[in-house]
Amino acid sequence: MVMTFVFAFFIGGIICAIGQLLMDVGKLTPAHTLSTLVVIGAILDGMGLYEPIIHFAGAGATVPITSFGNSLTHGAIAEAEKHGLVGVLTGMFEVTSSGISAAIIFGFIGALIFKAKGNVD
Amino acid sequence: MRHLIKTLLLCIGSMLLLSGCMEKEKFVVYGATTQGKDVEIIVKDADYVERATVIQFEDSMLVAVQIKPWRKWQKAKLEKKLQKQLDKKYPKQEILVSADYKIFYEANKIKKEQLENTKLNERLTKLKELAKEQT
Amino acid sequence: MEKEQYQKLEQYVTPKPPYLKNVAKAFVVGGLICLIGQAVSLFYMVFFNFTEATVGNPTVATMVFFSMILTGIGLYKRIGQFAGAGSAVPVTGFGNAVISAAIEHRSEGFVLGVGSNLFKLAGSVVLFGVVSAFFVALIKYILVTLGVVSW
Numbered sequence: 055m056v057m058t059f060v061f062a063f064f065i066g067g068i069i070c071a072i073g074q075l076l077m078d079v080g081k082l083t084p085a086h087t088l089s090t091l092v093v094i095g096a097i098l099d100g101m102g103l104y105e106p107i108i109h110f111a112g113a114g115a116t117v118p119i120t121s122f123g124n125s126l127t128h129g130a131i132a133e134a135e136k137h138g139l140v141g142v143l144t145g146m147f148e149v150t151s152s153g154i155s156a157a158i159i160f161g162f163i164g165a166l167i168f169k170a171k172g173n174v175d
Numbered sequence: 176m177r178h179l180i181k182t183l184l185l186c187i188g189s190m191l192l193l194s195g196c197m198e199k200e201k202f203v204v205y206g207a208t209t210q211g212k213d214v215e216i217i218v219k220d221a222d223y224v225e226r227a228t229v230i231q232f233e234d235s236m237l238v239a240v241q242i243k244p245w246r247k248w249q250k251a252k253l254e255k256k257l258q259k260q261l262d263k264k265y266p267k268q269e270i271l272v273s274a275d276y277k278i279f280y281e282a283n284k285i286k287k288e289q290l291e292n293t294k295l296n297e298r299l300t301k302l303k304e305l306a307k308e309q310t
Numbered sequence: 311m312e313k314e315q316y317q318k319l320e321q322y323v324t325p326k327p328p329y330l331k332n333v334a335k336a337f338v339v340g341g342l343i344c345l346i347g348q349a350v351s352l353f354y355m356v357f358f359n360f361t362e363a364t365v366g367n368p369t370v371a372t373m374v375f376f377s378m379i380l381t382g383i384g385l386y387k388r389i390g391q392f393a394g395a396g397s398a399v400p401v402t403g404f405g406n407a408v409i410s411a412a413i414e415h416r417s418e419g420f421v422l423g424v425g426s427n428l429f430k431l432a433g434s435v436v437l438f439g440v441v442s443a444f445f446v447a448l449i450k451y452i453l454v455t456l457g458v459v460s461w
Contacts, residue, residue, distance in 0.1 A: 055276070055352075057244035062348040063341040066400070070340025071333045073395035078327050084398050085431055089438040091399060096439065100446035106248035108366075113347035116366040117373060117400045118340070119435065125366075126443035132309075134451045135461045142447040146440060152367035154436065156374040157405045158428065161412035165424050168382035168413050277361040308364055 062114035065107060069118040088119050095123025100131070125149045203228045205286040214238070217260060223253050228282040230302075232295050236265070237303060238272045239282040250274050273306040281305075332394055339389065339396030347373055347400075370401050377405035382413065407431035 069091070076087045098104040104124040108115040115121060126146050133145020147154075202215060205228070218227045218238065226241040238261065242250055258272040273279075281302050290298060351369045354360045360368060380386040386406045390397040397403050411430050415423035429436065453459045 058247075059345060059348050061244070061247075063345045066344025066347075067337035067341030067396075070393075070396045070399040071337040073340075073399040074333050074336035075329075077395055078329055078332055084395075084403075085434045087395065088398065088404070089434045092435055092439040093442040096442040096446050100450055105251065109250035109362075110248040111344075112362070113351050113369060114341075114344045116351075116369060117344045117347035117402075119399055119401055119404055121366070121370070121401070122404075122435065122439050123442060126439050127446050130443050130447035131450055131461075134447055139451060142444060142451060145447075146443055149367075153370040153374065153401050153404070156371040157408040157432065160374055160378040160405065161408040161428055162420075162424065164378045164382050164409040165412040165416040165420070170414050170416060171384050275362045277355045277359075277365075280356065305359065305361060308361060 058112045061111040065111035065114035066118060067114075069114075069120060091118070091120050092123040095120030096127040097123075099124040099127040104128075122153060125153075202226070203283070203286055205230050205282075213264065214261070217264065218257070221253075221257055221260075223249075224257075226279070228279060228286060230282050230285055230295075230299055232299050234268050235296070235299055235303075236261075236268050236270045237278070237282060237299055237306075238270060239279040240272065240274050241276070241279050242274050271303050271306060275306060278302060278306045335393050336396035336399075339393035340399055343373075343396070343400045343402055346376075373400070373402050374405035377402035378409050381406045381409045386410075404432055404435060 073087050073091060076082050076090060077084065080087075082090065095104060098107075098120070104115070104120070105128075108121075108124075115124075126149075129145040129147065129149040130142045131145070133141030133148065135141070137144070202219060204215060214229055214236070218224055218229070218240065221240075223242055223246045224240045225243045228239045230237045230239070238257070240254075240257065242253055246253065254272055254274045258270070261270045261272060281298075285295065285298055285302075347369055350372050351365045354365050354368050354372075355362070358368070377386060380389070380402075386397065386402075387410075390403075390406070397406070408428055408431075411427045411432075412424045415427040417423060418427075450459065454461060
């Protein structure tokens with residue numbers, strides 16, 4: 055169990071380090087970087103390489119944004135396996151809903167509770 | 176800042192040390208041990224298994240294993256491998272192999288609480304269903 | 311001054327970011343956030359009925375909840391200034407983008423303000439996620455039908 059924590063730290067850190075390199079060396083904006091990482095997550099899952107990373111590092115692979123790409127692709131592939139081509143469309147949000155729904159819901163709640171701060175820094 | 180880093184490293188270091196020292200039982204079998212010995216041999220043979228807890232009740236068996244950390248990325252494959260091995264050995268038994276931590280944790284709880292008969296059967300079936308969930 | 315000349319001058323004068331330091335900071339903060347996520351996962355596995363396979367969902371939702379708190383009190387911005395990608399890459403960064411946009415535009419009303427600005431930064435993530443998942447799944451489906459790969 056302890057090792058899973060160590061691996062979670064390392065893999066999570068590595069994914070974020072890659073993101074930082076994309077921003078610094080690749081001169082990508084944060085939006086570009088995140089989009090690239092999501093696409094990478096999707097491609098890795100298509101090749102069957104992302105699930106092993108999740109088994110190995112646990113939250114180190116499910117917390118970074120790459121896991122969005124993985125879940126969307128995983129759901130699509132799983133449904134396509136069961137129901138044919140149409141499954142590619144229907145299966146996509148079956149598994150991912152958590153992250154995106156949470157962001158929308160907590161965004162709304164946040165807007166209710168918190169007051170906007172001006173950009174004073 | 177430096178003091179914080181020092182204490183953090185000390186904590187992590189001692190945690191790692193302690194986890195190596197805790198020699199918990201590596202292999203546990205609970206329940207009617209009609210096939211106990213053989214299962215033990217097969218599971219111990221599998222060098223990728225770190226710990227295992229087997230719960231048996233009549234002809235239903237749950238083999239909850241913990242795969243060694245560095246081999247965890249092959250978790251799904253190794254699970255299937257062990258499942259095939261045991262299915263071949265015991266075709267008449269309903270065996271479920273799971274490398275999931277939750278299943279392992281719950282199986283150990285069953286052993287700790289020393290459940291019997293109907294309660295054991297209930298928990299065992301519930302646990303098997305849980306292991307098959309995908310989302 | 312011509313545009314090209316100006317761009318060259320800009321490149322010449324702009325200081326290079328400290329690459330190694332930035333990567334190290336991103337690595338540590340990103341790793342810490344994932345470490346907290348692992349603790350949250352362990353919590354859900356021990357006290358609730360989630361297995362390793364299903365614990366990803368509540369973990370991500372909880373991390374977004376944490377990012378809501380941190381964004382609301384203005385702390386996430388500071389973490390972001392320090393850690394760069396270390397705070398933007400985890401799902402908490404996604405949550406921060408959505409939630410900060412919501413909080414900021416609340417004064418314009420919920421429909422026109424919050425509603426239309428919610429996905430200002432997150433939209434591209436969802437767009438590219440869905441589109442890439444579609445193409446990857448499509449390609450896999452075609453390959454399986456042709457018999458090149460198995461599911």
